[in-house]
Amino acid sequence: MGCGTSVAIENQGRPSEVAMKAAILIQRWYRRYVARLEMRRRYTWNIFQSIEYAGEQDQLQLSSFFSFMLDNFTQLNGNGPDLISHLLDSAVDPVVDEVRQSKYEQIVVPESYSGPRLSFPLSVTDTNVLLSAFKEQQTLHAKYVLQLLHETQKFLKQMPNVIYLSSSYAKEITICGDLHGRLDDLLLIFYKNGLPSAENPYIFNGDFVDRGKKSIEIIIILFAFLLLYPDHMHLNRGNHEDHIMNLRYGFTKEVMQKYKTHGREILQLLQDVFSLLPIATIIDNKVLIVHGGISDKTDLEFLASVERQKVKSALRLPKCSLDHSEVRTSSRSSSRKSGRVRLNSPCSAGRMSHKKKKCRLTKQNSSSSSSSSSSTSSVATPRRPPPSPRLPSPTEMLQVPFLDSIVSLALPEPPREELEWRQIVDVLWSDPKIQNGCSPNSFRGGGCYFGPDVTQNLLKKHGLCLLIRSHECKQEGYELCHNGQVITIFSASNYYEEGSNRGAYIKLGPELIPRFFQYQVSRSTRKLTLQQRVSVAESSALKALQEKLFTHRSELMAFFQQYDINNTGRISINEWAQVLDTVLRLDLPWRTLRPRLVRLASDGNVEYESCFENISAGQPLPQVTPNFAETLYRYRTDLEIIFNIIDKDHSGQISIEEFRQTWKLFSAHLGVDVDDQAIVDMARNIDFNKDGSIDFNEFLEAFRVVHKLDMKEQQQG
Amino acid sequence: MAEERALAGVSEVQKKIRSAFDVFDHEQNQTVDVREIGTIIRSLGRFPTEAELHDVIAEIEEEEPAGFIRFEKFLPTMSRILMENKLRPVPEDLLLQAFEVLDQQKKGHLDPEELSRYLTQEGDPFSQEEMEEMLSAALDPEKNLIFYRDFVSMMTADEPW
Numbered sequence: 001m002g003c004g005t006s007v008a009i010e011n012q013g014r015p016s017e018v019a020m021k022a023a024i025l026i027q028r029w030y031r032r033y034v035a036r037l038e039m040r041r042r043y044t045w046n047i048f049q050s051i052e053y054a055g056e057q058d059q060l061q062l063s064s065f066f067s068f069m070l071d072n073f074t075q076l077n078g079n080g081p082d083l084i085s086h087l088l089d090s091a092v093d094p095v096v097d098e099v100r101q102s103k104y105e106q107i108v109v110p111e112s113y114s115g116p117r118l119s120f121p122l123s124v125t126d127t128n129v130l131l132s133a134f135k136e137q138q139t140l141h142a143k144y145v146l147q148l149l150h151e152t153q154k155f156l157k158q159m160p161n162v163i164y165l166s167s168s169y170a171k172e173i174t175i176c177g178d179l180h181g182r183l184d185d186l187l188l189i190f191y192k193n194g195l196p197s198a199e200n201p202y203i204f205n206g207d208f209v210d211r212g213k214k215s216i217e218i219i220i221i222l223f224a225f226l227l228l229y230p231d232h233m234h235l236n237r238g239n240h241e242d243h244i245m246n247l248r249y250g251f252t253k254e255v256m257q258k259y260k261t262h263g264r265e266i267l268q269l270l271q272d273v274f275s276l277l278p279i280a281t282i283i284d285n286k287v288l289i290v291h292g293g294i295s296d297k298t299d300l301e302f303l304a305s306v307e308r309q310k311v312k313s314a315l316r317l318p319k320c321s322l323d324h325s326e327v328r329t330s331s332r333s334s335s336r337k338s339g340r341v342r343l344n345s346p347c348s349a350g351r352m353s354h355k356k357k358k359c360r361l362t363k364q365n366s367s368s369s370s371s372s373s374s375s376t377s378s379v380a381t382p383r384r385p386p387p388s389p390r391l392p393s394p395t396e397m398l399q400v401p402f403l404d405s406i407v408s409l410a411l412p413e414p415p416r417e418e419l420e421w422r423q424i425v426d427v428l429w430s431d432p433k434i435q436n437g438c439s440p441n442s443f444r445g446g447g448c449y450f451g452p453d454v455t456q457n458l459l460k461k462h463g464l465c466l467l468i469r470s471h472e473c474k475q476e477g478y479e480l481c482h483n484g485q486v487i488t489i490f491s492a493s494n495y496y497e498e499g500s501n502r503g504a505y506i507k508l509g510p511e512l513i514p515r516f517f518q519y520q521v522s523r524s525t526r527k528l529t530l531q532q533r534v535s536v537a538e539s540s541a542l543k544a545l546q547e548k549l550f551t552h553r554s555e556l557m558a559f560f561q562q563y564d565i566n567n568t569g570r571i572s573i574n575e576w577a578q579v580l581d582t583v584l585r586l587d588l589p590w591r592t593l594r595p596r597l598v599r600l601a602s603d604g605n606v607e608y609e610s611c612f613e614n615i616s617a618g619q620p621l622p623q624v625t626p627n628f629a630e631t632l633y634r635y636r637t638d639l640e641i642i643f644n645i646i647d648k649d650h651s652g653q654i655s656i657e658e659f660r661q662t663w664k665l666f667s668a669h670l671g672v673d674v675d676d677q678a679i680v681d682m683a684r685n686i687d688f689n690k691d692g693s694i695d696f697n698e699f700l701e702a703f704r705v706v707h708k709l710d711m712k713e714q715q716q717g
Numbered sequence: 718m719a720e721e722r723a724l725a726g727v728s729e730v731q732k733k734i735r736s737a738f739d740v741f742d743h744e745q746n747q748t749v750d751v752r753e754i755g756t757i758i759r760s761l762g763r764f765p766t767e768a769e770l771h772d773v774i775a776e777i778e779e780e781e782p783a784g785f786i787r788f789e790k791f792l793p794t795m796s797r798i799l800m801e802n803k804l805r806p807v808p809e810d811l812l813l814q815a816f817e818v819l820d821q822q823k824k825g826h827l828d829p830e831e832l833s834r835y836l837t838q839e840g841d842p843f844s845q846e847e848m849e850e851m852l853s854a855a856l857d858p859e860k861n862l863i864f865y866r867d868f869v870s871m872m873t874a875d876e877p878w
Contacts (some may be wrong), residue, residue, distance in 0.1 A: 022815035024840035028764045029812050030851055033872045035759030043740050434744040529854045531871070574732065587745070591736035592760075 034530075041534045043592055045475065047541040048496040050586045051548065104150060107143035107262075118144040120151055122228050127195070130224055134183060134217045142262035145220065149269045152223045155230065156276035162304045163234055163281045165201075167510040175203045175289060175506040177470035177478075177489035178238065181212025181251070184521045185492055185503050186221065192519060193505065196225045196233045203281055205470045205489065206238020206291030206428070210249035212492070216258060219270075237277035237308075238291040239428040239446075239471065243267065244315040247641040275309040279427055282464070286512055289468045293430030293486075294458050295448040296438040297422065306420040314425045314446050431472060432486050452482040459485060468506065468514075477504025477518045493520040497540040499533035542596055543615075548584055549597070550615045551633040555583050560608040570605035635666070636700055642666065643696040653693040656684065727796070734795045737761050738788055747788040751778055754786055758795065763804040767841040773798075809873040816865035826862040 109117065115138045116129040130140065140148075167173060174193055179186055196202045204222055209215035225233045239245065246252045246267075255270075256263040280303065281289040288300075414422075429447025433439075436451040455467060467486045473495045479488045493503035502518045549556065559579040563571040571579075576598065577590040594600075599610040617629070632639070642662055647654050654662075663679050737760055741753040749757070755770050765773065777790040798804055819835065820827055829852055836843045836851075843851070855868040 018818055019835075020839050022818040023835055024766065025807055025811060025815040027836060027841045027843060028766060029807055029815075029872060030843075030847075031755070032759045032764050032806075034847075034850070035756040038756045039737070039740060039760035046740060434746065530850060531854060573729065577732075589736040589739045591733055592740055 037530060037534050039592070040538050043589060044534070044538045044541040045496075045500070046588055047545050047586075047593075048500065049473070050588055051544050052496075054586055101147075101150060104143060104146045107146070109141050109143050113141055114138070115140055116144070117141075118148065118224075120147060122224055124228065127221070127224050127228055130221055131187075131190075131195075134214070134221070135187065139258055140217075140220055142259050142266065145216070145259070145266055146262065146269065148220060148223055148227075149266065149273055151227055153269065153273050153276060155227060156273065156278075159276070159278050160304065161279045161306060161308050162300065163278050164285070165203075165234065165281060165283045167284050167508065167512065169510055171199050171201060172507040172509045172515075173201045173203060173283065175205060175468055175489060175508060177205050177491040177504070178207035178473070178495075179204070179212070179218055180207055180240070180492045180495070181209055181215035181218060181254070182492045182521070183212070183214035183217050185519075186218055188503075188519050188521055189491065189505055192517065193507075196229055198229060198232050201229075201232035201234075203234045203236065203289060205289055205468070206236045206277075207240045207470065208235075208238065209251040210240045210246060211495075213250075213254065215251045215254055223273075234281050235277055236281055236289060236291050237274065237279055237428065239314060241274035241277055242313045242315070243271045243274070244313040244641075247644050248637055252644060271312055272309070275312050279303060279308055279424060283508065284510075284512065285462075286464055287466045287468060287508065288459075288462075288464050290427045291469060292426070292428045292447055292471045293432055293469050294450055294454060294467070295426035295430055296450070296454050296457070298426055298458060299423070300462050302419075303423050303427065306423055308424060310417070311421055311424045314421075314428060429471075432469075432481050432488075434481070452485070455482045455485050466512065466514075473501055474504075475501045477502040478506070478516050487514060497537040498522075500537050538596075545586075545588075545593075545597070546611075546615045547633075548586070549580075549611050551630050552583050553612055554630055556580070556611070557609075559583060564608070569609060570601050570603070570607055572605055576606040576608055631667075639666070640696075640700055643700075647696070652695055652697050654696055655693050656680070659694050659696070727800070730796055730799050731792060734761065734792055734799070735788070738791060742788070748779075748785045749788075749791075751784050751786050754791075757791075758798070758804070761795065761799065762806055763798060764806050765804045769804055809869070812873065813866065813869045816869065820865070825866065826857075826860075826864050829856055829861065829863055832863060 116126070116133045118126050118130075118140075133140070165173070174189075176189060194200045202225075208218050208222060212218075222233075222235060226235060240249065240251075243252070252267060255267055259266055279290065280300070283289070425446045426448060429441060430450055431441060431447070432455070433449040433451055436453040438451065438454050439449050441447045441449050459465060459467065465485075467482075468489060469486065470489055470491075472488055472490065473492070474488055474490050477490055477493065480486065481488070487506065489504060489506050490501075491503045491505055494500055499520075502520045504516055504518045506514045506516060508514055556579060559582065560571060560576070561567075563575040563579070573591065573594060577594070580590050590597075594606070597611060599607045601607050639662075643654060643659075660676075660679055664676065737757050738749060741749040741757060743749075751774055754774055755765070758765055758770070758773070773794060774786070777786055777794055779785045779787060779790075816827065817823070819832070833848050833852065837845070837848050852863075854871070855863045855865070857864055
């Protein structure tokens with residue numbers, strides 16, 4: 001009839017029976033297709049998170065390694081690498097402010113420099129110029145960076161730990177979460193929501209740096225606005241505002257790459273500035289904003305009183321000495337031992353055994369033996385979740401035999417330093433959980449998992465109604481929990497991978513009802529379909545997972561072969577899943593992932609070696625046993641950090657002797673058996689110009705894995 | 718012997734269900750949001766209609782607190798579905814035929830407006846969002862037509878389960 005409909009219609013527009021059945025069929029199939037995509041998207045997410053948390057778990061290994069090194073320093077007789085002194089270094093030269101200020105003023109900026117030139121005090125011109133410069137990929141000259149940081153340091157010194165703000169009728173406060181060096185996200189927020197100003201106040205809730213490539217630019221912009229609008233721009237410290245974290249997660253590297261001459265000075269100054277950032281912000285005495293969360297020990301009054309700048313890094317556990325302990329005898333003996341008892345230091349990497357009924361009152365060689373024995377216990381089975389630095393509660397008592405009576409030792413109140421450290425670490429590192437209670441956050445190695453009851457108690461205690469925090473990536477950029485009393489806000493979109501998640505920010509008016517705004521930075525100009533987005537993210541996640549498999553190959557194969565008695569190359573799906581679970585300790589749905597990771601034989605069993613097919617070493621390492629190589633792959637990042645610490649002048653070089661000593665210590669700590677000569681030989685091989693020093697970046701580059709499919713793509717061009 | 722193998726078979730099925738369930742068990746406390754059940758069932762290779770899905774949910778949804786499904790209730794129900802081959806998958810060729818039925822003039826493509834009206838009003842209607850999402854995947858943007866053969870290939874590709 002010429003109306004051009006392509007769908008079967010009969011009887012006054014009612015579709016035929018057959019056509020209706022067709023519709024249902026299409027709908028059913030399509031929903032199935034979407035469900036599969038959703039499943040893939042979800043397990044991709046699980047993989048990323050799981051690997052990220054496992055990586056952060058490694059953090060504790062590193063910090064316990066530092067403790068281990070500090071304890072074993074004496075054994076090195078000063079021949080050890082300069083790690084120790086660097087860790088104990090005071091951050092900035094104890095130079096007077098005025099002197100430093102004039103020093104920066106004297107830095108000469110060459111005529112050829114076409115970037116922004118700042119003048120203090122800053123004005124709107126300066127921030128505008130910075131924004132456009134960074135959009136053009138320019139770098140701010142070190143002189144201005146140093147001056148900016150110096151001014152920021154002066155400003156932050158007079159700020160309290162907890163900042164109290166009032167909302168106002170005319171304007172809403174905007175609250176942003178983690179940015180992690182993603183300049184595009186910050187610029188997108190400014191574009192959608194306007195620049196910070198007296199009419200447009202902002203709070204940035206920590207984690208400005210690391211992971212992304214534009215951390216220093218973000219810092220510069222945020223600090224510039226901070227100085228420009230001190231009453232309307234507020235920054236909370238995050239767990240990544242921490243120089244040791246920066247060594248691992250990329251900020252240190254970024255600074256050293258962009259600022260070859262002044263990089264170290266900038267980093268030193270930043271160490272101070274980071275520790276001076278306020279810890280918390282409270283709006284109208286009702287809304288608490290901190291980066292991580294809280295614990296059952298969080299006390300806002302105490303938090304307000306701590307000397308926050310003493311806590312330079314969460315990963316430097318305060319050394320506590322227990323020289324003095326109160327000894328109370330249960331018998332009525334009047335003599336009071338002024339305690340020469342040395343107990344296991346509870347804050348070194350060891351598990352404090354509160355259950356010990358008897359202990360010997362001999363003077364233990366406190367730190368070194370206890371920490372080396374306890375580090376071995378965390379090392380011999382490196383699979384066990386590492387003990388988290390937990391402070392003993394003051395009411396626990398130790399029953400100890402002494403002469404004829406049992407003596408009750410009140411565990412000493414940890415020194416104030418430790419309590420302060422604990423308060424800050426809890427607030428910067430904790431995560432909410434669904435069940436009630438408060439448990440140590442062993443994933444992160446610091447802080448707690450806090451339940452709704454903990455939230456409820458704290459809010460009630462201080463008359464608050466809402467906790468806003470960040471610290472965790474959420475697919476939609478934000479998430480509510482604890483009956484709406486806790487909001488997580490995360491502002492780095494595509495955090496794991498293109499398309500992995502949205503970013504978001506909150507706007508809060510005087511009625512204190514949060515409004516959420518989401519966005520997603522898109523690198524590709526073409527809009528990707530859902531399928532494509534999922535595939536890209538999934539592919540990235542699977543690669544990361546395959547790397548994990550590769551770096552544990554020997555161990556995995558050993559277990560596989562135990563099951564494969566007849567040497568068929570196959571084991572059951574069940575056995576395969578169990579091995580992965582045992583070795584990798586990543587809480588992942590292996591059966592669901594199976595089709596993506598390993599091949600199935602015709603008899604329904606798994607051909608386990610096919611796990612490792614798609615991935616190989618970047619370069620051949622002839623003199624190195626597979627075990628050793630895998631260790632190097634696995635701990636590559638940790639080694640990178642350690643080498644960077646040793647390399648004080650950030651030249652990229654360390655001596656062969658330093659290399660050897662470091663490796664020896666690290667492998668001792670890990671419990672990995674490595675032939676000393678093998679290391680020396682390898683080091684000598686790497687020292688290409690035979691000048692006795694190693695370019696450790698080159699060394700580490702050798703331990704990069706390569707994905708074969710990528711290589712094939714590259715070859716095909 | 719056969720019984721042993723049968724038991725082993727059951728155990729494999731159960732582990733498979735567990736694995737899929739775990740993907741959505743965010744808190745690791747053996748519960749998932751009821752809105753994810755459809756996804757889980759479908760990703761295990763079943764093709765429930767919306768009505769069938771609601772029946773399953775009604776059977777196992779928790780009363781207190783509402784909105785959750787516990788694994789211990791999900792497992793027997795889902796095991797039964799798999800073992801008895803309920804909510805059977807639709808063979809791929811039927812899917813192509815379904816599109817062909819709608820393409821009465823055998824042009825090889827469909828008009829998005831027609832298809833939308835159809836899928837959002839008949840059978841188990843799509844929501845607006847679902848329809849838009851499908852179109853973004855199925856529509857050839859230059860010609861503004863749905864070449865369903867390609868679309869069917871895409872949807873049926875990569876079926877590991």
